Amino acid sequence: MTSDDRLRGAMASTMGGFAALVSVLEPQHWDQPTPCPGWSVFDVVDHVVAGERFTAQTLRGASLAEASEALVGLDPQNPDVLAQVDEAAATVLAAFDGSLDRIIEHRVGPVSARRVLGFRIIDQLGHTWDIATAIGRQVTLDPDALAVGIDVARAERATLEQSPNFATLPPDQGATPDPQTAFLRAIGRAA
Numbered sequence: 454m455t456s457d458d459r460l461r462g463a464m465a466s467t468m469g470g471f472a473a474l475v476s477v478l479e480p481q482h483w484d485q486p487t488p489c490p491g492w493s494v495f496d497v498v499d500h501v502v503a504g505e506r507f508t509a510q511t512l513r514g515a516s517l518a519e520a521s522e523a524l525v526g527l528d529p530q531n532p533d534v535l536a537q538v539d540e541a542a543a544t545v546l547a548a549f550d551g552s553l554d555r556i557i558e559h560r561v562g563p564v565s566a567r568r569v570l571g572f573r574i575i576d577q578l579g580h581t582w583d584i585a586t587a588i589g590r591q592v593t594l595d596p597d598a599l600a601v602g603i604d605v606a607r608a609e610r611a612t613l614e615q616s617p618n619f620a621t622l623p624p625d626q627g628a629t630p631d632p633q634t635a636f637l638r639a640i641g642r643a644a
Contacts, residue, residue, distance in 0.1 A: 455601055457553050460570050463601040464549065467577040468542040470595055471501060474584050475538050487587040488642060489580075494587050497580050498534065499526035505541035508573060512548035512566060517558035545573065571605035578602045579640050582633075599632040606639035 455463075475498060483495040492500070503526035510520040527537055553567035578594055585592035594602075629635050 455604055457567065459597070460553070460567065460574070460601060461546070461549060463574050463595070463598040464570055464577075465546060466595040467574055467581070467598045467602075468546070470592075470598075471577050471581045471584075472535060472538050472542065474581055474590070474592065476535050477590070478534070478584075478588070482588045485587040487583040489583055492583075494584055495527075497583050497587075498538065501577060501580050502526045502537055502541045504573065504576060505545040508569060509541075509545040509548040511557045511559065512545070512555075512569070517560070520558075568609075571601075571609065574598060575602050575605050575609070575636075575640060578636060579642060582637060582642060594633050594636070596632060599636050602636045603632065603639055606636060610639075 478494065478498075483493060485494045486492070487494060487497050489497060503524050506526075507520050507524050510523060511517065515523070527534060531537060549566060549570055551566075553565060553570060555566050556563050557566060557569060559569055559572075578598060581594060582592060629638065
């Protein structure tokens with residue numbers, strides 16, 4: 454069982470890595486296709502920002518319907534995408550303060566804030582790799598966050614199999630000594 458402090462640390466580290474990658478994006482990158490079928494780099498960044506904002510709202514007591522209705526990703530009127538990424542990250546990290554045992558409404562059903570934190574970690578790790586791959590940039594994901602991400606991905610295998618954004622490989626095909634490859638295989642991103 455991963456401690457709450459380790460989960461929060463993995464989330465902060467993962468968000469930092471995502472923001473660092475967003476900071477190097479150039480105008481020509483935004484329309485690049487990513488490993489997420491049908492999603493461009495812009496779509497992935499927009500999805501992550503929307504996910505952080507959605508999660509913050511549910512953690513603060515919004516119902517699933519309220520958070521879904523208010524779902525807002527990147528503001529096209531604000532050219533400072535990195536500031537939007539940083540703001541969304543800070544907002545959701547603050548919303549994860551307090552007990553991770555509290556139950557919130559989520560698309561997969563009523564779940565603990567701890568479980569949602571795990572979802573956000575694997576989402577950001579995976580999408581950081583997606584963007585790096587799309588723009589041809591080597592990325593090394595944080596080792597501790599990867600260890601947490603592997604644990605979460607394995608625990609959430611059934612949930613991941615229901616998601617259009619993730620896929621899983623049979624467990625025997627996921628074995629590798631490299632944590633980044635193991636994580637990517639656990640979410641169906643690397644053969």
